[in-house]
Amino acid sequence: MNKKRDAFSEKLLVQEDEMFLSKSSTPQQLREAVKAKNNRQEIITAFSQGTVSRRDLIKWGLFTGAGALAWKNGLNPLVGNANAAIPTGIPSSPLFGAVKFSQPMPRFDVMQRKAVSALTPAPTVQANITQKAVPAILGGGTGPVEGRPPGAIWAHQKYDQFAPKVAVETVTKGVGTNNSYNPQVSSSLNSGIDPAAPIAPRFHPRMPIQNANSMWTYGGTAPPKLLLGRYGEPILFRQHNGLSADVRQNGGFGRHTLSTHEHNGHHGAENDGFAGAFFFPGQFYDYHWPIVHAGLNSINTTATDPRAGAPDGNGGITRLPGDWRETMSTHWFHDHAFSFTSQNSYKGIAGALNLYSSLDRGNEAINDGVNLRLPSGKAKDWGNLDYDVNLVISDKAFDQSGQLTFDIFDFNGFLGDVMTVNLASHPYFEVERRKYRFRLLNGSVSRFLKLALSDASPMIQIANDGNLLPRPVVLTELDQQGTAERYDIVIDFSRYSAGTRVHLVNLAEHNDGRRVAKDLSIAEAVSGLSSDPCVGRLLEFRIARDAAYPDLSLVPAVLIPNPDLSAIPISRTRDFEFGSGANQPSTSVTADVGKWGIKTDGGALLAADYGRVTAAPRAGTREVWNLRNNNGGADHPIHIHFEEGQILSRDGSAANVPPWERGRKDVYRLRPGGSMQITIQFRDWGGMFMQHCHNSVHEDHAMLMRWETNALGSTDLVPLPTPVPTPQGVKFQAATRLT
Known part of the structure; x- marks a missing residue:
């Protein structure tokens, strides 16, 4: 390397590495690449802040109709670069010395349920149009306190018939320290995590704390939130938009307008998180989730079938109208704002919702002939989480300062290069020698998963999406799991001795965000030879001890059959x-x-x-x-x-x-x-x-x-x-x- 190149390279090697340019690049090529990188960042910033639109970029020739930043000299040095790595178009994430399987996996943070009467102002059937001042940066003047569209056509349907019995109130905002973590399990069932200890918003103890404009969540804290609901107990979910009124305070991606989709709730469209029903900072939106069985107006209308029911709190069943074969179990909720769903959900605006019923009540000890007795626990009448574990698996990427980053110009699909479970990078989870239920959510924006255990031992799939299957399926490798799909599985850890470690492994290898390039064998995936950094071991199960009490759970041969639609034309x-x-x-x-x-x-x-x-x-x-x-x-x-x-x-x-x-x-x-x-x-x-x-x-x-x-x-x-x-x-x- 000559002295002229050496002097210039000393200043630019970091940028060179970030852009995956060849070490043999000339000083002129490096100068052009840095200029293009800066130009690209200016366009990203303007686009993310709404000062230019996709229509503007296409009209100016900076954006192709195929959905990519145009290949132009001085604009985009990364398009088609043979040295680019996953994630596409941006630098490899720094890990700051983080070692895999050196931190415990946190259980979800359970959201507080409270009386509807505790909400101020009180909820209304039609949107609350009481006026308040609007910040000048949002145009000034006044606007309604509630962002729900006003009038009768967006009123809560059947609100009086299914009046909310429980309220859950949350503020969506930038992350900070969690000083009120509530996993609703003991520390021994949460890998030793002390729930009283503050939890900083970071993906690993060695990685930097996330800034408030880099990561947005329900409640403004991590781990992800879990809402517990049961059939026959309508929920009023009040979401406040606590994000900055200044659209520029987004860390380069994400939009401060929100719409929450309860995926896949059976309720009116006004509560569905319609992409065009978003609301602004300083407003709230009241979502009314009735939590009912589908077919309530046409099947079992007199509520005589105990299989269409809910735990009554005392070991019994409250019978409800509707089709018991439409019972759902594993839902989630996430941001759904038009054109910004990927960016906002990736920033952390996503949570889980477990629905409990007379069939799937979350108590494995109650033997009433209806309860399926799936792995859960027994202390409470319903909703035990001891052996019922929510996992959200998602790939992330970080800029050179360790903050979450996202390439908003890769329209094929965004891939991260760091796999996380419950917003923790490559954690471990301590288990007892017994059966566990895991509710697996693919929370990525584009990445598909294909999961197996590292020793190729069997798993039992009991649900796909929010629904228990007609019959359980025994598999050594799960099917490819698309984004937003949920797979509920049961793993029996009694086959292992205490002290054993086994890993959850991803077999699906990506070259880009469009599709899986190929499925690897378990041996290939754990070898570390894949070019995709999110292939391989992602979660370590540590078999810690014998079960605290005899395993009372079952995996019945019949779960929930499909409704028979043959008589419906x-x-x-x-x-x-x-x-x-x-x-x-x-x-x-x-x-x-x-x-x-x-x-x-x-x-x-x-x-x-x-x-x-x-x-x-x-x-x-x-x-x-x-x-x-x-x-x-x-x-x-x-x-x-x-x-x-x-x-x-x-x-x-x-x-x-x-x-x-x-x-x-x-x-x-x-x-x-x-x-x-x-x-x-x-x-x-x-x-x-x-x-x-x-x-x-x-x-x-x-x-x-x-x-x-x-x-x-x-x-x-x-x-x-x-x-x-x-x-x-x-x-x-x-x-x-x-x-």
């Missing part, structure tokens, strides 16, 4: 294709442009516009939807809000539907070039809902559509007006119909 069949190269005919503020889109019934491939109604199924009917992936280079996990469906066939054959997909679903993973036929009912509630890809980068750019159903079941649905939120109040505009 099919009112319509619809076709939806998902692909790239979408067109956007709308110029409305409710529309977006991007690489991805949806084609309906053979029409044009369209980018998202939440003001456009694409399908209008009538309430009380059953339809068949054909979902097709017309892009062989990408996988799309498709999420349909509100109703659970059943898969009729995969790639044209019922025989291609594996046992673990034969229950009810809310996320349908198409596979590259694949197809799926599903059937779905529409009941009990109405309003505007969504269908979208849950690779949320695809969703944000812009693979999302609005569908709508009328709770009254009228023959010709008249679309509801579309909300257009502003800090000064929600405006409405007429919806359009896809012809």
